[in-house]
Amino acid sequence: MDTLPERVWRLTLAYDGTAYAGWQVQPGRATVQGLLNDKLAKLFGAPIRTQATSRTDAGVHALDQQVSAELPAIPPIPPGDALRALGKFLPDDIRVLAIDEAPLDFHARHAAAGKAYTYLIYRGLLRSPFLGRYAWPVAHPLDPAAMRRAAADLLGEHDFTPFSVNPRSDEPRDPVKTLHRCEVQELDRLLMITVVGNAFLYRMVRRLVGYLVAVGLGKLSPEGTPALFAANARTATFETALAQGLFLDRVFFSPEPLSTYRRTTLPFLDLR
């Protein structure tokens, strides 16, 4: 049985996921959690347990990853000093934006009321030499109006099994989730899709984006969303969007912002 830790900090992280095999510690691979845990252990002289709100996949980025860290009762350094030290020790593609004291029962995943993810698609015959790590290149024309039509029917409470892949073995989950927002915006050659939900199945955001792209390309009907939910089965009629275009955008610890959150700038321009 777990006992409460002696002290808990909440860390806010932003990272470029390109160089990492995802958030979660994996033996012999560079991960964001692995690097963070190493640096925290050096600061505190003891191993520190961490939990993130979103276990981002390899290549996925984060603007606002929330992390709970279980610390010794009397941390040898205050949060402000730890922030500066982590800024020095961590590589440039991982930034700790804030460290706050948290209640002893704070757990970054369990405490989250919801999350926003933003996905970038680069529209152009030629791939951009600049956006390869931050966007999915789609050469054929996309119809944003059709994508918005299909997106409207994704909103609300549904069994999202049609938009999932086999879950990670250690994480059985209720497939019924609530999608509060699904917005498709155009910015020059980029198409920006922001989804907000109370929780997401494994790879669900990338499956939703892959579905909307298939609709935008005219491969699937924009009216087909209800039939997909009714069939309630995984389907191979659309691709899973590439990891590189995905950003964990915001973590919400109260439900109010879930129905109003709107992204107004490109994710990589915007640090909290």
Next chain:
Amino acid sequence: MDTLPERVWRLTLAYDGTAYAGWQVQPGRATVQGLLNDKLAKLFGAPIRTQATSRTDAGVHALDQQVSAELPAIPPIPPGDALRALGKFLPDDIRVLAIDEAPLDFHARHAAAGKAYTYLIYRGLLRSPFLGRYAWPVAHPLDPAAMRRAAADLLGEHDFTPFSVNPRSDEPRDPVKTLHRCEVQELDRLLMITVVGNAFLYRMVRRLVGYLVAVGLGKLSPEGTPALFAANARTATFETALAQGLFLDRVFFSPEPLSTYRRTTLPFLDLR
């Protein structure tokens, strides 16, 4: 004495300069010209001479590099096929955007009537994990109004020696150039400086940006530009801006656009 080549193509290139020791071929180092020449030689079965309008430094990016390529009289493949083949052979951070037939006396550097460069500065106490390769991080507040005041006095024909460094030995140049535009724009946390001129001395754009940043930080007076020109000497009172924030933005083959060119989107979102 040089004779005219048998056939000339004009190539338009965009590249992320992060991984390269600049445009120009250097033995034992990865350069954009080196890679392009290799791939052209493979396509044509013979070495191909190339010249670029701008010999960008290590880490500098290009949206619109113009390249002249001297070809055999009867190229074994047409320009469209060469474009597709180069797209396959070149790495993702170098894109050939267009290939056009050019007059036999076309030389990308000599034919240029002027160039625009855009420089990005990221303003924030914490470095962005996303923009490290595309912007100079400046933590202290910058005053854009003061920078614009200093920029206004840079316009026109001047001996730009105060904004140069020792030139590359093989390229003695007239230090008198005409700066047609110098615009400072704010986009969220980015400050975007676009300069347009008929020609630029070695590292001149990065020296101009370094000067404007020193003014923006309050280290130099926004009224001091005329005195710098009057002294006509190199100075160490301001830094040279980092290479990573610099984009060769546009090459102009006629003088008309030099006084009107304006960048309206972030350079890395905008392929010609």
